[in-house]
Amino acid sequence: MTYRSPTFVGHLIGASFGLVFVLVNATGLPVVLAATLRAAAVAAFVVVVLGFLRTARDLRQAGRARPAGFTRFYWLVVLIEALALFGGLAVLRQVEPAAALGWIALVVGAHFFPLARLWPEGRRQLVAIATAMSALGVIGLVLAFSTRDAVLVAVVSGVGSGLVLLGWSLVQSVGTLTGRRSGADA
Secondary structure: OOOOOOOOHHHHHHHHHHHHHHHHHHHHOOHHHHHHHHHHHHHHHHHHHHHHHHHHHHHHHOOOOOOOOOOHHHHHHHHHHHHHHHHHHHHHHHHOHHHHHHHHHHHHHHHHHHHHHHOHHHHHHHHHHHHHHHHHHHHHHHHHHHHOOHHHHHHHHHHHHHHHHHHHHHHHHHHHHHOOOOHHHO
């Protein structure tokens, strides 16, 4: 078997959320740009699915199963993320509704920091995602409170976060499909 940069379930999950972020939040953009971003997001997601299927096939042929890595620590991180997400949204919707997407991007981004501890093989990639999405979330919050422009926040924090998540998964999946090592494997 040729060495491939594996595309795991985490990539599929990230790409799924990235796809939703782009599809939902591109609404305020000019129609042609929104349509182009949505089409590119769907195409990227398809590549990620193909990378995931290739990894599953390669592992099956090699007689190996890759554990999902969904430990108690993972579920604790998800629980804290959900509490922060919904608790913060309940408050922000009363104070400044335009801030919701900034908060979502910040919380989702921040949850990648502890996950980097859980999966050391992708640590650098996860920290980069956490940093980028957290920054997009903070920028979205600043924009929400300074401009009260929900469309601008949706583009920065929503579409921006979607592109980060899709980009991460796409790079890994291209490595899977071409047999090249990704930066996360180095």
